[in-house]
Amino acid sequence: xxxxxxxxxxxxxxxxxxxxxxxxxxxxxxxxxxxxxxxxxxxxxxxxxxxxxxxxxxxxxxxxxxxxxxxxxxxxxxxxxxxxxxxxxxxxxxxxxxxxxxxxxxxxxxxxxxxxxxxx
Amino acid sequence: xxxxxxxxxxxxxxxxxxxxxxxxxxxxxxxxxxxxxxxxxxxxxxxxxxxxxxxxxxxxxxxxxxxxxxxxxxxxxxxxxxxxxxxxxxxxxxxxxxxxxxxxxxxxxxxxxxxxxxxxxxxxxxxxxxxxxxxxxxxxxxxxxxxxxxxxxxxxxxxxxxxxxxxxx
Numbered sequence: 001x002x003x004x005x006x007x008x009x010x011x012x013x014x015x016x017x018x019x020x021x022x023x024x025x026x027x028x029x030x031x032x033x034x035x036x037x038x039x040x041x042x043x044x045x046x047x048x049x050x051x052x053x054x055x056x057x058x059x060x061x062x063x064x065x066x067x068x069x070x071x072x073x074x075x076x077x078x079x080x081x082x083x084x085x086x087x088x089x090x091x092x093x094x095x096x097x098x099x100x101x102x103x104x105x106x107x108x109x110x111x112x113x114x115x116x117x118x119x120x
Numbered sequence: 121x122x123x124x125x126x127x128x129x130x131x132x133x134x135x136x137x138x139x140x141x142x143x144x145x146x147x148x149x150x151x152x153x154x155x156x157x158x159x160x161x162x163x164x165x166x167x168x169x170x171x172x173x174x175x176x177x178x179x180x181x182x183x184x185x186x187x188x189x190x191x192x193x194x195x196x197x198x199x200x201x202x203x204x205x206x207x208x209x210x211x212x213x214x215x216x217x218x219x220x221x222x223x224x225x226x227x228x229x230x231x232x233x234x235x236x237x238x239x240x241x242x243x244x245x246x247x248x249x250x251x252x253x254x255x256x257x258x259x260x261x262x263x264x265x266x267x268x269x270x271x272x273x274x275x276x277x278x279x280x281x282x283x284x285x286x287x288x289x
Contacts, residue, residue, distance in 0.1 A: 008143070029143050029171065031179070064164070067172055067256040074244050096161040097168065100264045107238050108245065 001047050006036045013044070018053035020044060028065035034072040041076050045083060054086035059098060060120060070101065077108045077115050086114055093119035129156060129202075131195040137183050137208075146171035149195055149204075166204065169265045169282050170195065172257035173206040176280065179253075180216040181208035190277045205281035210273060217278050223255055224271045224280070227262050237263035 001020065004011040008027040013020055022044070030036065048055055057073075073089075080087040091102040099119070108115050131149065135141055150167035157163065170193070177191065192207040210217045230236040240259045258280070261267050267282035 027143065031139050031175070064168065064171075066175060067260045068175075068254065070241075070260070071244055071254040071256055074241055075250075078245050095164075097164050097264065104234070104237055104241065104263070107241060 001044060004036070004040045006030070009033075011040070015051075015053070018051055019056055020048050020053055021056045021058060023058045024062040027063050028069040030066075031068070033066070033069045034075070037069070037072045038075070041072075041079065045079065045085060048085055049083060054088070055080065056088045056090060058090045059102070060090060060092040064097070065101075073105070074108070077105070081110075081112070081114045084114065086116075088116045088118055090118045090120055129153070129195070129197045131193065134189055134192045137178060137181070137191050139178060142171050142174045142178065145174060145193060165265050165284075166195070166202065169204050169261050169267060169284075170206075172261050173204060173280055173282060176220070176257050177206045177208035177278075180210075180220060181278075182211045182214065182276075183209070185209075185211065187276065201283055203281055203283045205279055207277050207279040209276055210278045212276065217273050219255075220258075220278060220280065221271050221273065223258055224269045227259050227269055233259070233262035233266070 001013040001015070003013060007030050009030075010025045012023045012025070014023075015021070044055065047053075077087060089102060089105065091098045093099050102117055102119070106117055109117065129152075131152065135145065146167040149170045150163045153163040153166050154160065174193065181191070187209050190207055190209040194203070194205045194207075196203055227233065227236045230239075236259050240254075240256055244254050244256065258269060261282050262269055265282060265284055267284040269280065269282055271278060271280045273279075
């Protein structure tokens with residue numbers, strides 16, 4: 001799985017024991033980030049499904065993202081759930097903006113256990 | 121950020137309608153506030169509010185026939201409150217301006233902005249066809265920024281204002 005680099009954003013992927021760890025760096029402030037993220041997410045999901053793996057999205061190092069990026073993440077949660085792929089989002093709870101942004105996504109945590117938020 | 125009355129803080133400028141200016145301006149506002157208040161969380165919130173308002177204006181403003189000189193950012197403090205407002209040109213009877221006013225009214229109809237944010241996120245998740253704009257930016261301002269929003273259309277321009285009390289940032 002290739003690293004994503006677009007504008008001020010990069011997402012680096014490492015794979016260990018079937019877990020695709022995606023580390024977000026920089027800023028996601030493009031006008032339409034979904035145009036870049038969606039096809040990259042689709043490739044990621046394809047690779048994960050091929051290996052019956054799971055996804056960990058790490059946001060601890062990201063500086064900021066816009067609401068269009070949040071929209072793309074909500075779509076990713078839905079897509080992973082439809083494909084029975086475990087998705088974990090890891091964030092820095094000591095940063096107020098990350099705590100607010102990600103805690104709000106708890107509305108998508110369900111009993112199926114396919115989506116988790118992990119504050120660190 | 122409890123000593124805001126001791127400082128004079130005012131930014132008022134017009135600028136080009138280029139997307140890269142969103143990041144340039146929101147970062148500038150963040151750095152200015154950081155220099156004054158030294159509150160990292162609060163300054164990040166102000167930058168987020170500024171960025172979302174600018175993005176909203178660039179996406180829905182009339183940048184073809186409208187007066188580009190109407191793209192204006194104002195950030196200032198008054199009586200202990202901080203306000204961020206963005207003005208952009210709009211067509212007369214434009215549906216996007218009407219939609220924006222309705223959006224602000226919708227957000228303010230919730231007693232708690234967290235409920236509005238949750239409702240918007242669920243609507244986005246359920247919109248499988250992606251036909252409607254997400255309109256998440258304004259409700260994010262209300263929720264994450266803990267801001268009161270207002271909007272007005274006059275003289276071929278729409279102005280959206282986010283007002284918050286610094287102590288609550």
